[in-house]
Amino acid sequence: MKHLVRSQGFGAIIGVVVMLVVFTLIDFSGWWTIQTIANVSQFTAILAFVAMGQALVIMTKEIDLSVGSVYGLAGVAFITMEPALGVPGSFVLALVVAALVGLLQAIAVVKGELPSMIVTLGGLFTARGIIYVWTGGSVHNFSPAARSHPMTRLFGGELFGIDAAIFWLIAVAAILGLLLWATPFGNGLLATGGSRESAETRGVRTDRIKIAAFILCSLLAGFAGILTLCNQPQTHVTLGENMELEAIAAAVIGGCLLTGGRGSILGAILGALIVVSFRYELIALGAPSSWYITFIGAVLIVAVIFNQKLARFLGHSA
Amino acid sequence: MNFKKTVLLSALLAATALGGAANAQDGEKQYRFVMVSHIGSNDPNMGWLTKSMEEFEKKYPNVKTEYISTNNYSVQEHVRLLEQAISTQPDGIAVPIVSSDAFEAPLRKAIEAGIPVVAFNIPDGRPDGERIPYLTYVGGDEYLTGKKLGEYALEKAEAGEIPKPTRVVCASHDSAHQGLKARCNGMKEAMEKAGAKVDELFIGAEPATARNALQAFLQANPDTNYIFTVAGWSSPWAWGVANDTKLDPDVDDKGVTVLTVDEGPVSIEGVRAGHVLATNSQGFWLQGYAPMEWLYWNKEFGYAPQSNILTGPVIINKDNADKWAELVRGVFGDKAYDEQNTW
Numbered sequence: 001m002k003h004l005v006r007s008q009g010f011g012a013i014i015g016v017v018v019m020l021v022v023f024t025l026i027d028f029s030g031w032w033t034i035q036t037i038a039n040v041s042q043f044t045a046i047l048a049f050v051a052m053g054q055a056l057v058i059m060t061k062e063i064d065l066s067v068g069s070v071y072g073l074a075g076v077a078f079i080t081m082e083p084a085l086g087v088p089g090s091f092v093l094a095l096v097v098a099a100l101v102g103l104l105q106a107i108a109v110v111k112g113e114l115p116s117m118i119v120t121l122g123g124l125f126t127a128r129g130i131i132y133v134w135t136g137g138s139v140h141n142f143s144p145a146a147r148s149h150p151m152t153r154l155f156g157g158e159l160f161g162i163d164a165a166i167f168w169l170i171a172v173a174a175i176l177g178l179l180l181w182a183t184p185f186g187n188g189l190l191a192t193g194g195s196r197e198s199a200e201t202r203g204v205r206t207d208r209i210k211i212a213a214f215i216l217c218s219l220l221a222g223f224a225g226i227l228t229l230c231n232q233p234q235t236h237v238t239l240g241e242n243m244e245l246e247a248i249a250a251a252v253i254g255g256c257l258l259t260g261g262r263g264s265i266l267g268a269i270l271g272a273l274i275v276v277s278f279r280y281e282l283i284a285l286g287a288p289s290s291w292y293i294t295f296i297g298a299v300l301i302v303a304v305i306f307n308q309k310l311a312r313f314l315g316h317s318a
Numbered sequence: 319m320n321f322k323k324t325v326l327l328s329a330l331l332a333a334t335a336l337g338g339a340a341n342a343q344d345g346e347k348q349y350r351f352v353m354v355s356h357i358g359s360n361d362p363n364m365g366w367l368t369k370s371m372e373e374f375e376k377k378y379p380n381v382k383t384e385y386i387s388t389n390n391y392s393v394q395e396h397v398r399l400l401e402q403a404i405s406t407q408p409d410g411i412a413v414p415i416v417s418s419d420a421f422e423a424p425l426r427k428a429i430e431a432g433i434p435v436v437a438f439n440i441p442d443g444r445p446d447g448e449r450i451p452y453l454t455y456v457g458g459d460e461y462l463t464g465k466k467l468g469e470y471a472l473e474k475a476e477a478g479e480i481p482k483p484t485r486v487v488c489a490s491h492d493s494a495h496q497g498l499k500a501r502c503n504g505m506k507e508a509m510e511k512a513g514a515k516v517d518e519l520f521i522g523a524e525p526a527t528a529r530n531a532l533q534a535f536l537q538a539n540p541d542t543n544y545i546f547t548v549a550g551w552s553s554p555w556a557w558g559v560a561n562d563t564k565l566d567p568d569v570d571d572k573g574v575t576v577l578t579v580d581e582g583p584v585s586i587e588g589v590r591a592g593h594v595l596a597t598n599s600q601g602f603w604l605q606g607y608a609p610m611e612w613l614y615w616n617k618e619f620g621y622a623p624q625s626n627i628l629t630g631p632v633i634i635n636k637d638n639a640d641k642w643a644e645l646v647r648g649v650f651g652d653k654a655y656d657e658q659n660t661w
Contacts, residue, residue, distance in 0.1 A: 030537075033537070035563065036537060039530065039534065039537065043526060043530040125390075128389070129389075132358070132360045135360075136359065136362075136654070137359050137360045137362045137364060137365075138551070138584075138654075140657040141656075141658070141661070142660075228525070232525065232526075232558055233660070234525070234554035234661070235525045236523070236525055236552075237360040237389075238523035238524055238525065239525055240524060241522075242522070242524060242527075246527075279527075279530060279531060279534070280530065280534040281534075283519070283534040283535050283538065284534050284535075284538035285538075286538070288520070289519055289531055289535075
């Protein structure tokens with residue numbers, strides 16, 4: 001219990017519990033249905049991939065505003081190149097494209113010593129522009145053969161009536177969790193965000209850590225784009241638009257501090273769950289759907305205040 | 319005599335040449351018309367406008383047309399593009415009045431400076447005397463688009479081909495777009511007369527987010543049996559969500575019925591495949607060509623039409639969708655048409 005309270009995602013756990021209690025009280029019959037849970041968990045899984053990547057970057061005291069566009073670019077690359085490369089080939093290419101975007105941005109931030117907010121804002125526009133130019137305004141269709149390809153089904157199908165994306169999320173989150181909490185890389189990542197100078201004096205290669213974080217972030221966003229399209233290949237050039245904001249919100253609600261050095265994979269997933277659940281429930285309750293963004297803004301501010309107070313409290317009590 | 323003839327002939331040739339040159343100078347009066355559009359290259363409908371403007375330039379070689387738009391659309395960005403275009407002092411402007419408040423000041427300034435303006439695609443919805451004093455409006459009627467599609471669906475419901483509407487959701491990707499709101503309002507008028515409830519749902523333009531929002535709505539409102547998507551490209555998402563939730567969205571006498579807009583490949587193929595009951599054409603080709611022609615006639619002859627020029631809506635249904643597909647293939651090309659069919 002003490003470990004749970006001290007965990008970085010504790011604020012998000014409290015947030016999810018409070019949210020579930022409130023939703024149960026005001027809409028028990030609407031919220032606790034198989035359809036609702038299936039809907040919310042599926043979209044949570046997609047957003048959680050992007051939020052986990054964002055969390056890794058935020059932990060290093062940087063930010064990646066390009067994830068929505070990278071999600072879209074990888075998805076578009078996957079669908080557009082499928083006729084030429086087949087499903088496995090286009091899958092690999094899409095991930096390479098995503099990783100390349102992450103690498104280029106990381107080099108500009110680390111080697112060019114440019115603010116990540118500016119570099120990735122440029123990445124956001126550039127990647128989106130490439131989507132527009134590449135597609136000419138409409139994303140191609142995904143052929144019936146490609147839709148039924150075993151690899152497409154592996155990423156976009158269902159197992160026991162549960163979307164594949166959820167199983168992939170569990171697997172990837174477990175690997176990232178291990179990476180973060182049980183490897184030198186994880187220690188280095190948190191140390192880089194906590195105090196770069198201090199980390200460097202302890203021999204942490206902070207440049208490499210940041211580059212790896214940016215690449216992982218883009219890869220996760222790209223993978224989420226591919227998962228989405230394997231499940232629902234009917235898409236548009238707006239794929240991933242504004243997703244960066246939801247991903248940042250999810251990571252911050254999940255306990256990441258923009259000051260770096262603090263955050264969790266579980267927190268990012270729970271943050272994504274809160275973001276998606278709010279959208280779902282507000283619509284289900286009949287509120288105008290455009291209110292959703294207002295509520296997310298309010299939740300974000302409350303979460304930041306709560307997480308900061310929690311971090312200070314735990315810091316003092318350590 | 320021969321000399322006299324030669325002199326006369328030379329004089330005649332010179333006069334003809336000079337006259338011709340004078341006529342050529344008149345004929346070569348150059349114009350530059352700018353279309354400041356809300357339809358960016360991320361929207362396949364841009365092709366209708368740019369291709370029809372190319373045709374216009376072929377007919378009027380002394381007119382240069384320019385198409386300006388942005389893919390990262392916002393009203394503020396559109397106003398910025400409009401102000402930039404006005405500052406280049408074109409001979410005429412065609413612009414959709416996406417927001418009458420936001421466009422009023424720059425357009426009135428342009429008109430006062432002698433630049434004729436034609437509204438296309440979206441008119442200023444305010445009454446005459448209050449609206450921006452543009453020459454005319456060329457385009458569809460967004461309100462009629464929703465209303466006529468609704469009335470068409472009611473006809474089919476009366477005939478027993480589709481279920482009678484109980485609740486209609488109008489799924490919109492842009493909550494600030496007056497034209498999209500007008501489409502929803504038109505549908506609302508038609509459907510409420512038949513006793514159906516109509517809701518407007520902002521689903522956003524991002525596919526996964528839109529599906530999430532629509533799925534939430536359908537699950538919370540199980541009496542919804544009509545979905546009206548106010549963009550053609552979102553109709554497969556609506557159909558997909560309804561299909562995933564086992565609501566039988568194909569066109570038949572049970573389950574959910576999907577209606578959409580536009581004459582793009584997705585909409586037309588949705589109708590042909592039996593996924594979508596009907597879509598509409600708002601005469602996009604004419605919306606590129608006719609504003610340029612009216613600007614030209616206004617500059618050249620001072621003509622000003624005394625009423626709006628409606629180019630739509632035209633209902634596209636299973637009876638005429640094959641013909642529409644042929645027409646659209648002619649504009650988009652077979653390859654692009656097939657690639658854009660995402661069903």
